[in-house]
Amino acid sequence: MNIKKFAFIFIGLLFCLRLTAQNKTMGEHNNWIFGPSVGYQYQSGNFLKASAWGLFAPNATQYMKIDAGANFTWMLGKTTVIPELGFTYYLNDFVLFPFVKAELTPYTVTPKVGVSIFSILDIGVGYGFDINTKKDFKPIDGATLSVGLNIPLNFHIY
Secondary structure, eight states: OOHHHHHHHHHHHHHHHHHHHHTSOTTOOOSOEEEEEEEEEESSSEEEEEEEEEEEOSSSSOEEEEEEEEEEEEETTEEEEEEEEEEEEEOOOSSEEEEEEEEEOSSEEEEEEEEEETTTEEEEEEEEEESSOOTTSOOOOEEEEEEEEEOOSSOOOO
16 A cells, blocks of 8 residues: 555545534534544654544443554665554543554554553553565564554543
8 A cells, every 4th residue: 555545545534534523513422532643652663653543432431442544664764654553442441441452554463452541641562473574674573662642532521
């Protein structure tokens, strides 16, 4: 997938989410909270992460988040952008939310565990498994540490 195609899909998803949010009146809302996120990850190198996410509650105390974005890195003398899809399962809704997460790129599968403060600040550790080494690039595998900031655009308490 080239960067232009990925950027087009990413902007289209953000646009669709924004249109859905504008259709609701003040007194009603849907069960989804969504927004952008930024973060840092170390996994065989340094990555800046940017994504769009949506979070919903399947029951009163657990949450699920789906995110799609890109990892930006400078390795081996060149800038590289790697698309990523992630799924996070938050185990409870007290101040510290423990979570399990899976991230998939065209080159790695990375399961993680961690804690989150109100699902806004995520701190995770995991291990990435190389499934397809990028041409002219080093394998992206091994232990990983990540920190992410999720910015909710339609947060509601009622």
